[in-house]
Amino acid sequence: MKANAGIIGFFVAGIVLGRLHAVPATADLDAISLGVLCTLIFFVGYGIGNDTTVLARFRSLSPGLALLPAVSILGSLAGSLAVAMLAGGHSPAEWLAVGSGMGYYSISSVLITGYRGTELGTIALLSNIVREMIALLGAPLLVRLFGTLAPIAAAGATAMDTTLPVISRTCGPRLVPVSIYCGMATDFSVPFLVTLFCSM
Template identity: 30%
Template structure:
């Protein structure tokens, strides 16, 4: 909770500063490149942390396969759920209410997207490369440089926290420089709250289907799916219920959901829609993945992302115990 408050305050400060320098927006274009560099360093650190984690490496066998299947199925159903919710709410792929008025920014964005054709987004390639390099470095070098994983994990944790503080300040700065976010959010209103619940439903439906085809019970798979990407909480709750294998799958699934979210956010933004990107990371949409969502989409979607991640995080300690108690 403390970290969340810090992130919100820093984003608010960034927004305030950006709003005061809106007339010098062109001169502050360099912040976009700085943000990209910061994202790369953040993803590298996260990848190294995962690559050095023995628990992750040890679970790359059958549990890793189960977790990958669960993650892919849940991501697909989450995206479908957000897509359907967006259509019902009459919100376009850019996160704007559908109207007869033509939004120039949206038109420009669509033209740019179409002009790129079938090319793979550069940000996607950069993120994939950063994740792979981080995993390799973590697996091959961390134990040679640090006395223990705990030491490295502590340092990496602080580095990630500092990186998130910097990135969320920059996200706030971008929103302030843009100057349209508040007006656009007012137009969408409470509709934005529908999306995290759509993601939750999509995740649960995907988990239910996995429970029918994988060697874990439907109840266990529903509990795994209800983790919504929060890998430090859901596995512990499941383990306390005496479900060791399901806990391991939950841990790997939630790790994979965050990593695959980081990798595929730019691709989903380009090929499916901006709003659908918030379905990928689940609870991590409000912190770790928020800068990547904002960088790959727009300031409007950053608001969607934060609210979605916040609601999903609140649902995890409610849904997982309820499912296990049923």
């Protein structure tokens, strides 16, 4: 719980500092974010590399786990169709395009904006940020309610990067290779699915 409070605290601090324009306008925020993310992933990788049993644990996992990315993608698309029926405002194909972002907001929102305009692109951006925040902050609850694979499926494309440390902590190091695999496979699907549904 303390770690989650820390994440929320940093998020709120970022909002406050952004509103105050505390960071110089000349700062390359994308480069800074990438640097912090790379550092974070380095330490996750170091932890995996330092564990001599990680490959043995990966081999012992059930082959059924190879289907986890497909389950995550299908669940996301099913949720998007449910939103389409409840919210309306956009066509089912457009809601499916939003759901196809899988948490990968840096590419999905840009693609959707290019195909369908700023409004839907903004919805996609917010949707993917909310998905990532749910995976970051809700991982312990997801584990309790649905099991150790739930945070990985919920994280989508972010399971291999930004949410990986939280997944490692809440689901256990044994599932880190699964999380990376699921994130990579889901990540790969994003441009194809977004383009497909935007073209309908």
